[in-house]
Amino acid sequence: MKKNFTIIDNGTVTTPKGFLAQGVYAGIKRKRNDLGVLYSVNPASAAGVYTLNVVQAAPLKLTKQCLKQTGKLQAIVVNSGNANACTGVEGDKNAKIMQELVAQGLDIPNEYVGVASTGVIGQQLPMDCVRKGIELALMDLSENGGTGFSESILTTDTCDKNLAVQVEIDGVTISIGGAAKGSGMIHPNMATMLGFITTDADIEPGLLQQLLSDVTDQTFNMITVDGDTSTNDMVLVMANGYSGVKLDTNHPQWEVFKEAFNYVSEYLAKTIARDGEGATKLIEVTVKKAKSKEQASIIAKSVIGSSLVKSAVFGADANWGRIVCAAGYSGADFDPDKIEVYLMGTLIFQNGMGITVDEDVLQEKMKDEFVPIELVLHDGEAQARAWGCDLTYDYVRINASYRS
Incomplete structure (x- = not known):
């Protein structure tokens, strides 16, 4: 555009x-x-x-x-x-x-x-x-x-x-x-x-x-x-x-x-x-086809805020379970059997279960500095986007000595 x-x-x-x-x-x-x-x-x-x-x-x-x-x-x-x-x-x-x-x-x-x-x-x-x-x-x-x-x-x-x-x-x-x-x-x-x-x-x-x-x-x-x-x-x-x-x-x-x-x-x-402390990657979570913008925002914030998701991104681990789990405890109302999850543009979750992918190829893609995650809910037309970073060893090092 x-x-x-x-x-x-x-x-x-x-x-x-x-x-x-x-x-x-x-x-x-x-x-x-x-x-x-x-x-x-x-x-x-x-x-x-x-x-x-x-x-x-x-x-x-x-x-x-x-x-x-x-x-x-x-x-x-x-x-x-x-x-x-x-x-x-x-x-x-x-x-x-x-x-x-x-x-x-x-x-x-x-x-x-x-x-x-x-x-x-x-x-x-x-x-x-x-x-x-x-x-x-x-x-x-x-x-x-x-x-x-x-x-x-x-x-x-x-x-x-x-x-x-x-x-x-x-x-x-x-x-x-x-x-x-x-x-x-x-x-x-x-x-x-x-x-x-x-x-x-x-x-x-x-x-x-x-x-x-x-x-x-x-x-x-x-x-x-x-x-x-x-x-x-x-x-x-x-x-x-x-x-x-x-x-x-x-x-x-x-x-x-x-x-x-x-x-x-x-x-x-x-x-x-x-530029998050110790970060090596920018994560972008997009939630599409939600019932409302509010519901989409709730899920996007939950996924981007998950320490397990952030750690998986740092380790280039295509762990769809952590993404789905974070969406599930967000408090938003959606049908987990209808959602699709994409990581680096690759479909990894559909019909309530994981999709078989070439994990070596996906892991290589996840070494990029930009890691997009997309959840398609198929419940409406609203969408929201959130941004965060990976959680690294350096984050602990920086904050353990912040005052010294």
Whole structure:
């Protein structure tokens, strides 16, 4: 299918007009950038989605509160290496200090600054480092600072995660940019991930929230690495209207914009899943011909979240029993005698039993970095897709020494 948008080489959150950013090394981590600022030259409509964990970090609570009050953001400050979670009153104060320092430096209202943190839980932020980092970042905000910003939000990630696309609307080029981090503690319904999306389209805050929530349900909420949901996870989107093009659901090209927005979100989500701690493979589970999208999603999430399925993929073991079993305990309603299961495009289960295949050939195919699994339920026309990664020895090694 032809895409209605163009992928921009080396695109970042500063590809959309009117956005500046920078990432710096402040000394919060041992090395690598660890503090970033993203800035819109004018106040932007904003929306957010957040972790469902009832234990929530100070910066997340502050950002959520400000967005609820204003529906706008003009800047976001992020640090990595320290989550500022479970840090009590002092942690709340430190989140507000981060917000105030950026607001003062940019001469904007405090409530127009979103705050995010990621890293080790239960330790107070080294505020001397934070102050220094904010000062350095504000001094060097730039249209070329998107890559530095994306590097500053990483923890155990092995690569930064950027994308930007452009679409033509009303004869004007509209850009959508995104950056994300995430590698471990990733689970559907928000995860140990941060995502930041920018666009120079003009979209009213309520509609922007609806768009983000709808798209998140099909992208960021459909990935898993290890089944853990963290305390700091959020996705924020800013639409600053710098292009001059106003969009709403009545605009004839709204669906074109939504397609591009969804692509950015899906790309970032898949990149997070592929970069799971210790991962060697990206797994994609597609459930087709289900009674409803909800039922299809339940099964897809169950299969992608199965430690046994993930381990089998790591070992290149075509074990259809683990796939069928995970679908069976998902809680979805389906007839196991009607389903078909495909692995690497090969039919391996039908009519309630396994299909004889050349396992040596299939095992060789499973050594590929991309492993698709498809379940066809023959109960309806709905479908859903989820992404995850294999479970490896390195996952245990990385998490056994995370704080050391």
